[in-house]
Structures are given as structure tokens and as C-alpha cells.
Amino acid sequence: MKLNEVTMADQLTAAGMPPQAIAEEVLLEKYAKGGERTGDEVRRRVARSLAAVEAPEQRGVWEESFYRAQVGGLILGGRINSAAGTELKATLINCFVQPVGDSISNEGDEVGIYAALNQAAETMRRGGGVGYDFSRIRPQGAYVKGTNSRASGPLSYMRVFDQSCETVESAGARRGAQMGVLRCDHPDVEQFIHAKDQGSLRNFNLSIAATDAFMEAVLSDGEWELVHRAPPSADLIAADAYRRADGLWVYSKVRAVELWQQIMASTYDHAEPGVVFIDTINRDNNLSYCEVIEATNPCGEEPLPAYGCCDLGSINLSRFVRAPFTADAQFDFVGLRAVVAVAVRMLDNVLDVTVWPLSEQGKEAAAKRRIGLGFTGLGDALLMLTLRYDAEEGRAMAGGIAREMRDAAYRASVELAKEKGPFPLFDGEQYLAAPRFASRLPDAVREAIRRHGVRNSHLLAIA
DSSP: OOGGGSOHHHHHHHTTOOOOHHHHHHIIIIIOOTTOOSHHHHHHHHHHHHHTTSOGGGHHHHHHHHHHHHHTTEEEOHHHHHHTTSSOOOOSOOEEEOOOOSSSSOBTTBOOHHHHHHHHHHHHHTTOEEEEEOTTSOOTTBBOTTSSOBOOOHHHHHHHHHHHHHHSEETTTEEOOEEEEEETTSTTHHHHHTTTTTTOOTTOEEEEEEOHHHHHHHHTTOEEEEEESSOBOHHHHHTTOEEOTTSOEEEEEEEHHHHHHHHHHHHHHHSOOEEEEHHHHHHHOTTTTTOOOOEEOTTSSOEEOTTOEEOEEEEEGGGGEESTTSTTOEEOHHHHHHHHHHHHHHHHHHHHHSOOSSHHHHHHHHHHOOOEEEEEOHHHHHHHTTOOTTSHHHHHHHHHHHHHHHHHHHHHHHHHHHHHOOOTTOOHHHHTOTTSGGGGSOHHHHHHHHHHOOSOSOOBOOO
């Protein structure tokens, strides 16, 4: 039985694993359109849509290849399966990050709070989730120029975003998703840590942006300054707040380890806030030479710059185990590499097929052509290979699978660059310079990128 000659249902049945009823229910509710009643019909529609941007004489070939990749283990992001090839004016992109400034309305290059709210509503209406860094918003009690009032702080505005998300229904009859990030040195960080203690902000995931300096202060039990560029009100200045040499105002000081303990206790109580190691992210970022990352998408697997997008797909690793649960069980690395190569092309095509809720998102994607290919089913695959998830052999296999997927994805993107050109902001010397992620790729892959460029600035996103 050849992989590319049978449907997924045929393969599952042959393996003694008939499709589950719940899978069919989810398919019909979330993804099937019109008269579609099977997964194969959805895959055919998606394959046809993504192949439409290929050269006319090659569309049929690529449509079949795209369909076979899905049958063979590729699971595309939900927005792609739901909207590709339909009349819906919905985005095929799962999630975005959008900027939020400190002013009510736009001021200079900064996006005002309510302008950001409007952009988020449009993005969610088209089917995308949104992540934001609220750290620019001045803390509660800060001075507001030209008024007799004090600032209400980022949490007050987050509640407005939360209510908007509750109200705006995303494309495909689902509610929006949001990520709220606040820096570990923001004066309102303790309020942020405890924001969900009473069940508020239900339409947000929350994460603290933790810096290297903060983690070093935690380890050394040092003092930690809570700062902002906006000045405090007069009574706060009288109560020990002061301005540093770098122009930032110190609102108060705390023990770093006590702040860390609050984060850990809150995470234990209700799984939030998460922690985003923001300096590590920016050091590893392939495009740190032309962008700064301050937030992630709502699920946290893809750190993104302002107006960046999550163009997602995952490889089901359990589909590549041969002779499962036996002494002869093996992982099909050749098959994995083949599906990864096709998946990269499909996700790259998504960027040309999708509807963009905002023009800024389309421009950002066109300049960098970011995609996010990941995997799922690692635990199942190891079990089928008779390897323990917590044993050295299991970890070695997981590492080997990840490396193969990484290298196959970058090689495929180089081949696409030869054919269609590299992403417009590609700079070979800077892209491959340490300590960026691309600097640690195998020598042969780095040399290919240096010679031919790479189609996609980023390729991997493991949820």
C-alpha cells in the first residue's frame, strides 16, 4: 500500500485505527463547507486553493502534491482548512501581533490605544487572534500631561480589549483569542500577575516579558526597579520615585525573587501568567537586524514583531512510524523530509492566497514571508517506536526528528528562493551572523542560504 495512492481513512482502517466519531463531528462543525462531508473533500479544496498561485501549467501537479502531503501527515492551521477555497472573506492566518501605544489616539508613529482596538476588532472579525505588548501604556497613577487626572494603567485598557473580544465574533462562528504581554519591569506588573485571580480577562492569555537582567536579579536575590518612560504624578515623586540617568522613571523597587514567587504562585493557582524570555527571543531572532519582538501570538508558540503573522501547519509524527509497537518499529525520516518540503511550499503560498485584515499585516508578511511549521504527536510516535518519553533514547529520537525537520524546512526554503526569489529583507551576512538561530544551522545549509538566499525568514514554530 503506497502512501500517495490511498485516502487517510483507508490508511487508518488498514492500521486497525478507524476514524473516531468525534473527529468527524469536529470536521463538520469547524472546517467542512457546502456539501463537504469528509476530510478528503476538505483537503482537496485546500490543495486546489493553495495551488492556484502556481504557474498555470503546474497547478494540477502541485494540487495533487498538496493533497498527498495532507494525507501523508500535514495538518494545516485551522484558518487555512476553514477558509481556503471558499467565498469567505476571512484570513487564512491564525494569529497576529499588533502594536499598542500610550496615547488614546495615534501620535506620530505610535498606534493609539483605541486605534489598536479598532485594528484588533477587524483582525478578529476576519478570523485572526491577536497578541499585544501593553508595556508602553503608562502605569496607574502616572501623570497625564494637560489634564488634572492620573493614568488608569494598562489593565484598565486590557479590560476594554477583553470586552471587545467577547463581543466581536471571529469568522467561522468562534470567539477571538488574545495574548497580553507586560514587561517584568513595568510598575503595574504585580497587578498584571494577579489580574486573573478573580476570573477577569477571560479572553486573554497572559505572559510576563522576562529580561536577562531580571532573571539575574532573581538568582542573586537582588533588588528590582519598576520603571516607565512616563513620569509619575506629583505625590508619587514625593514618595521616593525618581528619574534615572537613562530618562526612565523609577516608580518603586521590589525584591526580584519575591516578584518571581508571585508569578510562580499565580501560575500554580490558575496556569497564568506565562513567562516569555524576551531577550533570548531577540538574540535568536533571524531578523534581529531589522525588527524587535515584544509579544507573541495568543498561544505563545510564535514570537512576532508588530503586524507579524502566524502562518501555521504541523506534521503528525505518528504517521511516519513503520511497524509500530514492534521490535522492528522505525521512523520514516525520508517520508518526513518529503512532506516537510511540500509543507513549506504550501505555507509560503498561503501568504499569497490569504485575505489580510489590515494592509500593515500584508506588507509585513510580504517583506519577510514568515511561516511556522511544527509537529504534533511526538508522544504517540515515541510510544509507537517503543521508546519512553522520559528516557535518553526517547530524547535522542525527539532531537533527531526535530533536526531533520529543521534542516528539511530550510533546504526547501532555499529551493523556493532559487525559483521565486528570497524574502525582500534578506541580507545573507546579517541573517547568518551569530548568535541568530540561522547561524547554528549545519554548514551545508548555511552555505546554500549564503549562495541562493532563503524564501522565508522564519520556518519553524513548535506549539
